[in-house]
Amino acid sequence: MGKMYYEKDCDINYLNGKKIAIIGYGSQGHAHAMNLKDSGCDVCVGLRAGSKNWAAAEKAGLKVMTVADAAKWGDVVMILINDEVQAEVYKRDIEPNLEEGNALAFAHGFNIRYQQIVPPKGVDVFMAAPKGPGHTVRSQYVAGKGVPCLVAVEQNATGNAYKTALAYIAGIGGARAGVLETTFHDETETDLFGEQAVLCGGVVDLMRCGFEVLVEAGYSPENAYFECIHEMKLIIDLVNKGGVAMMNYSVSDTAEYGEYVSGPRVIPHEETKARMRAVLSDIQDGTFAGKWIAENKNGRTFFNSKRLQLAKHQMEEVGAELRKNMLWGDDADPDTASN
Ligand code: NAD
């Protein structure tokens, strides 16, 4: 296991007298800014002039400036805007305003790993990456808890980059849960692989195949949705809580026997692993990053057509209809909220 840090290892007072600029006020941005403010830090939010979020951040009691002004004001500049626009915003509004001894921070390593952002030598570069969505980073903090975080230092110009990073993570509440040390390199590559091969790519296609097989065999789409999609969350919650053993304990022995017999039939291990290795290789050699950067430069034609195609898939239409008619999926209920 890599090195872990807890609250006792993080000195939040190291941020005393330091100004923290949070660039962006989306999922992560609002949570980092609010948590740091509530931890007593001097925070401002950097936004585009005219941004819808400007009023929301001010209403939350936060100082708001343009991205360029915030970058100039801040000693620590945390970039929490969409990964695919970071390089452009960095070049235009942030880089010219970085001073020697400042710290540049990220919650994901993509732009550093693939050299879309190349920070000047004199600044610290660290990662403080909560392993959960922003609303959870906020709600856990308010509940006196925290979301576990990854910490990484890419550039330690001042010699104090770890101190700053760990103090920052304490400020957003992450140190209450635990902080695992990694590198920008490993965080980026494992994050991309996990979402592509398993979490988003793998799971969505697995559910889609199961749904289509049942519907094409003449079963009702509603049944197919329940069995292949709706129940996914219930199963995964059990795995998350107590491992596969707890999931198998909770389902019937018939289901567990079927898992052993049919799992390897639909996921042929050696072949699937070979395909996953090819996905990993594209991540490691920059092929995937290059394609994604080009896709964004070219107006996202492929991305948008895929998104539209999926929205029209029967499983999505049936799911939306069923959710509307079920007493389930209330976003206010943490057991059923969709994200
Ligand atoms: P988000 O889409 O929720 O928010 C992005 C914010 O950036 C929005 O407020 C948007 O208005 C703003 N923005 C977009 N373009 C801009 C521009 N040109 N200038 C100024 N502001 C602009 O994004 P997020 O999910 O909070 O992700 C932020 C970072 O956190 C990313 O690096 C992401 O990889 C990382 N991260 C996200 C999660 C997560 O679960 N959401 C978890 C860990 C790390």
Ligand code: MG
């Ligand atoms: Mg991710």
